[in-house]
Amino acid sequence: MRNRIAPLLESALIKAHAAQELTTYPLPAIIIGHPDNPEHGDFSCNIAMQLAKGERKAPRQIAEIIIKYLDDDNGLIAKSDIAGPGFINLFVSRSAWQETLLKIESERDRYGHTISGAGKKVQVEFVSANPTGPLHIGHGRGAAIGDTLCRVLDAAGWDVTREFYYNDAGVQISNLALSVQLRCMGIEPDDPRWPEGGYQGEYIKDVAKAYLARETVEATDQHTTACGDPENIEDIRHFAVAWLRREQDLDLEAFDVKFDVYTLESALYSEGRVEAVVQKLIANGHAYEQDNALWLRSTAFGDDKDRVMRKADGSYTYFVPDVAYHQDKWERGFTRVINEQGSDHHSTVTRVRVGLQALDIGIPQGWPEYVLHQMVTVMRGGEEVKISKRAGSYVTLRDLIDEVGRDATRFFFLMRKPDAQLVFDIDLAKQQTNENPVYYVQYAHARICSIFDNAAEKGFIAPEKPALADLACLSTPDDLQMIKLLTELPDTVDDCAVHFEPHRLTYYLSELASCFHSFYNKNRVISEDKALTEARLYLLKRTAQTLKNALSILGISAPERM
RNA sequence: GCGCUUGUAGCUCAGCUGGAUAGAGCAACGGACUACGAAUCCGUAGGUCGGGCGUUCGAAUCGCUCCAGGCGCACCA
Numbered sequence: 122m123r124n125r126i127a128p129l130l131e132s133a134l135i136k137a138h139a140a141q142e143l144t145t146y147p148l149p150a151i152i153i154g155h156p157d158n159p160e161h162g163d164f165s166c167n168i169a170m171q172l173a174k175g176e177r178k179a180p181r182q183i184a185e186i187i188i189k190y191l192d193d194d195n196g197l198i199a200k201s202d203i204a205g206p207g208f209i210n211l212f213v214s215r216s217a218w219q220e221t222l223l224k225i226e227s228e229r230d231r232y233g234h235t236i237s238g239a240g241k242k243v244q245v246e247f248v249s250a251n252p253t254g255p256l257h258i259g260h261g262r263g264a265a266i267g268d269t270l271c272r273v274l275d276a277a278g279w280d281v282t283r284e285f286y287y288n289d290a291g292v293q294i295s296n297l298a299l300s301v302q303l304r305c306m307g308i309e310p311d312d313p314r315w316p317e318g319g320y321q322g323e324y325i326k327d328v329a330k331a332y333l334a335r336e337t338v339e340a341t342d343q344h345t346t347a348c349g350d351p352e353n354i355e356d357i358r359h360f361a362v363a364w365l366r367r368e369q370d371l372d373l374e375a376f377d378v379k380f381d382v383y384t385l386e387s388a389l390y391s392e393g394r395v396e397a398v399v400q401k402l403i404a405n406g407h408a409y410e411q412d413n414a415l416w417l418r419s420t421a422f423g424d425d426k427d428r429v430m431r432k433a434d435g436s437y438t439y440f441v442p443d444v445a446y447h448q449d450k451w452e453r454g455f456t457r458v459i460n461e462q463g464s465d466h467h468s469t470v471t472r473v474r475v476g477l478q479a480l481d482i483g484i485p486q487g488w489p490e491y492v493l494h495q496m497v498t499v500m501r502g503g504e505e506v507k508i509s510k511r512a513g514s515y516v517t518l519r520d521l522i523d524e525v526g527r528d529a530t531r532f533f534f535l536m537r538k539p540d541a542q543l544v545f546d547i548d549l550a551k552q553q554t555n556e557n558p559v560y561y562v563q564y565a566h567a568r569i570c571s572i573f574d575n576a577a578e579k580g581f582i583a584p585e586k587p588a589l590a591d592l593a594c595l596s597t598p599d600d601l602q603m604i605k606l607l608t609e610l611p612d613t614v615d616d617c618a619v620h621f622e623p624h625r626l627t628y629y630l631s632e633l634a635s636c637f638h639s640f641y642n643k644n645r646v647i648s649e650d651k652a653l654t655e656a657r658l659y660l661l662k663r664t665a666q667t668l669k670n671a672l673s674i675l676g677i678s679a680p681e682r683m
Numbered sequence: 684g685c686g687c688u689u690g691u692a693g694c695u696c697a698g699c700u701g702g703a704u705a706g707a708g709c710a711a712c713g714g715a716c717u718a719c720g721a722a723u724c725c726g727u728a729g730g731u732c733g734g735g736c737g738u739u740c741g742a743a744u745c746g747c748u749c750c751a752g753g754c755g756c757a758c759c760a
Binding site: 152154155156157158161165167170173174180204205206207208251288291292293318412413414416425426428429430431432433434436438439440443463464465466467468469470471493495496498536537538540541542544546549552556557558560561563564565567568571572573574575576579609612613616619620624625628631632635638639641642643645646647648682683 | 686687688695697701702703718724725741759
């Protein structure tokens with residue numbers, strides 16, 4: 122609805138300008154707000170106040186001019202007021218509201234989807250956990266936010282590619298292989314021979330056991346059969362990576378998160394991309410040798426210090442393949458790339474961008490974009506669960522899904538905006554009570570479904586494609602409030618996509634569920650009045666559809682019974 | 684010390700990118716099921732939007748500054 126109101130005001134401004142009653146040029150963008158107070162109308166606009174200074178006229182006077190040129194051919198506007206210092210308040214007609222229900226019916230599962238993205242390509246990289254252990258709760262938040270962001274962007278009309286990048290080489294993986302090898306030999310973390318950076322988790326023992334048993338592992342991008350020789354560190358490395366890759370696959374599958382593309386760091390090396398980046402940076406004159414290392418003069422691009430590219434031992438720092446990887450993304454034609462990461466990695470943002478600038482291949486300065494989520498703390502039994510990755514003790518994503526369920530886990534991760542810290546209260550998430558917002562929302566859906574069952578027994582069904590006149594009885598403030606809220610889903614989806622903030626949808630859902638529960642307690646749906654009963658069943662059908670669609674964008678189910 | 688981020692009701696958090704009287708949930712108190720699911724609803728109470736200064740018609744929102752929490756600041760990723 123917001124998108125239908127704005128053009129009306131826009132054309133009024135243009136007409137007023139053409140008639141020389143307004144002189145400001147260029148005209149500022151129209152911002153439509155929805156007032157908190159219903160007396161202030163369905164929508165309000167502050168344009169008159171913004172123009173006041175340039176026009177040298179009182180805002181209320183300007184508002185009058187704009188309203189004079191307001192052409193409402195479709196009968197959208199029932200009333201327009203000038204209020205307060207100069208707000209233009211617009212009241213949408215009842216029939217225009219009622220008509221929106223027909224739109225929801227015709228769009229069905231697509232309702233809430235928009236065309237804002239115009240089918241343009243966007244790539245979202247998220248999770249990107251290294252295969253050195255199971256996914257923990259922090260990865261879970263990244264998975265929930267990243268995946269939902271993809272669903273939101275898809276709903277907003279973008280062509281989304283989901284990508285997972287992982288490091289299957291390098292120091293961390295060597296530590297992994299070594300840890301498994303030691304476990305194969307029966308050496309435990311408390312043994313003096315256990316190395317500093319070794320992975321101590323119990324899962325390493327499982328990997329070792331599987332390796333010695335010569336198991337076969339099938340995972341995304343990884344297929345291998347162990348030779349079982351504890352001396353063969355190369356084979357152990359392959360096997361361990363594949364084994365943990367499979368663990369992560371299973372976790373993600375349980376979380377209903379899928380990826381289109383997996384990129385391996387090792388491939389960037391084997392395809393010569395890493396070397397090519399170094400050569401290009403040298404050729405561009407941005408590199409220098411010092412202390413047996415090769416440095417990038419990143420300070421020339423706004424970094425606070427220069428960065429090592431090639432270490433004294435001849436290997437590259439992680440940041441070089443990162444740049445090579447993003448160059449690859451760029452060359453694949455993604456003019457829009459979003460990286461979802463934990464905020465503990467935020468120092469990479471500058472470095473990757475700086476490296477790409479130094480390549481001088483026409484990549485814009487703010488590319489790629491980043492969504493950084495803050496840390497998660499876990500509460501259980503009223504106490505914080507301490508996490509020690511080093512000792513291998515932490516809450517895994519799998520634990521959470523098993524314990525509180527996929528729907529609740531996703532919803533809890535999505536309730537907060539990414540850049541706020543999140544407290545995950547496991548006891549609360551498990552509760553099947555009114556304190557738990559997931560159940561509150563899902564219950565609204567289930568409750569509506571049960572009304573339909575009840576209505577069917579009494580011989581009532583929601584009409585298909587009713588005439589607008591049949592909906593005219595949906596005219597109480599409660600009916601209209603429901604309808605108005607239903608119309609906000611597409612705007613909310615767009616807002617989520619623009620701001621990278623999926624949490625707006627969780628709040629929308631809570632509000633919609635609340636509106637319905639309240640409506641239900643106050644109004645009879647099934648009554649003697651056949652016309653009203655059918656109209657309300659029709660309204661609830663659209664409400665259930667809207668709840669279901671919004672939940673679906675969050676990757677959460679809409680149960681018909683609970 | 685530098686960078687990013689957060690600070691709103693007793694607690695957990697919204698506040699739609701500057702608008703009209705700052706909102707929810709939980710906790711507290713008081714109410715509503717012999718008709719559609721009480722996993723629900725209605726009401727009461729609860730605030731110096733961390734402090735200060737500034738920008739303007741107008742600030743929780745923007746700027747500066749101070750205070751406090753979190754995360755970074757490697758020839759780890």
